[in-house]
Amino acid sequence: MNKFHILTLFPQMVLDGLNTSIIGRGIEAGHISIEAIDIRDYSTNKHHKVDDTPYGGGAGMVMQPEPIYLAYKDLESKMKTKPRVIYLTPQGDVFHQEMAKEFAQEEELVFLCGHYEGVDERVLEEIVTDYVSIGDYVLTGGELPAMVMVDAISRLVPGVLHNDVSADTESFENGLLEYPQYTRPPEYLGRKVPDVLLSGHHGKIEEWRKEQSILRTKERRPDLYEEYQKKTNQ
Ligand code: SAM
Numbered sequence: 001m002n003k004f005h006i007l008t009l010f011p012q013m014v015l016d017g018l019n020t021s022i023i024g025r026g027i028e029a030g031h032i033s034i035e036a037i038d039i040r041d042y043s044t045n046k047h048h049k050v051d052d053t054p055y056g057g058g059a060g061m062v063m064q065p066e067p068i069y070l071a072y073k074d075l076e077s078k079m080k081t082k083p084r085v086i087y088l089t090p091q092g093d094v095f096h097q098e099m100a101k102e103f104a105q106e107e108e109l110v111f112l113c114g115h116y117e118g119v120d121e122r123v124l125e126e127i128v129t130d131y132v133s134i135g136d137y138v139l140t141g142g143e144l145p146a147m148v149m150v151d152a153i154s155r156l157v158p159g160v161l162h163n164d165v166s167a168d169t170e171s172f173e174n175g176l177l178e179y180p181q182y183t184r185p186p187e188y189l190g191r192k193v194p195d196v197l198l199s200g201h202h203g204k205i206e207e208w209r210k211e212q213s214i215l216r217t218k219e220r221r222p223d224l225y226e227e228y229q230k231k232t233n234q
Contacts, residue, residue: 002104002157003033004150005083007071008113009050009063010143011036017147026160034150039063042070051116061116065123068112072127075110084129085110086149087119088142092131095149097172099132103149104156111149113142169209175228177221179212 006014014036019027026032040048044066051061076082084106093099103109112119112128134145154160171178182193196208218225 001030001032002154003108004111005075005108006034006036006111006113006146007039007068008036008143009039009115010141011038013143014147018150022160023151023154026154026157029159031157031159032154037071037075039067039071042067054117059117063114063116063119065120068119068123069126072110079108083108083110085112085127086130086132087112087114087124087128088145089114089131090133090136090138092133095132095134100152101156103153111146113146115141175224175231176213177217179209179216
């Protein structure tokens with residue numbers, strides 16, 4: 001059972017986004033749990049204010065340290081060990097499949113979602129263990145990135161995907177993209193499913209899929225292909 005705790009100003013957004021389909025079923029079956037903690041509940045301000053203007057001037061608002069710190073300390077006090085705390089930020093290491101696998105080993109993970117211009121640096125220094133970005137672009141908040149990470153990590157938790165083999169053949173396993181997939185009908189808009197997939201010959205199907213994986217990776221992700229070649233030529 002992996003537990004995800006998400007510190008956010010928009011708990012409903014996170015819960016609505018993660019409670020459906022495969023991840024929703026994973027929650028229902030007890031393989032994972034997702035808790036969204038409203039940072040605003042920890043504001044000591046009578047108007048529940050959680051942000052203020054930046055020192056030194058400039059545009060926008062900055063999330064204040066105290067509500068975040070109190071929310072985190074409350075959470076930490078209920079845990080057996082000190083968790084890894086991930087701050088979603090465009091300034092972090094860019095998320096990838098190997099990182100997802102590493103995080104899937106943790107029993108509990110805390111995600112901190114920023115908003116507005118970001119978060120006061122002092123609380124980040126105090127509580128954050130990992131800075132993670134989901135790509136080189138700027139979003140309005142950390143909620144979508146947290147949802148992306150929770151989704152990618154959850155599907156690696158045993159039991160979440162019923163078909164346990166499907167995670168092993170997917171893109172980025174063995175450093176390759178996955179081969180093309182087909183389902184019924186056998187012909188669509190004049191395009192036929194490759195004969196080999198209808199042959200029932202497992203050896204030939206495996207061979208075809210491997211070839212297609214390599215070809216696709218070479219065409220679409222020359223960077224991955226170069227790495228793959230280096231590894232296989234060793
Ligand atoms: N001022 C910040 C900067 O330039 O680095 C950007 C703040 S952004 C508008 C607001 C929040 O969205 C951030 O605190 C972060 O939590 C989240 N965010 C935006 N883009 C992201 C990305 N690419 N990956 C992860 N989190 C992101």
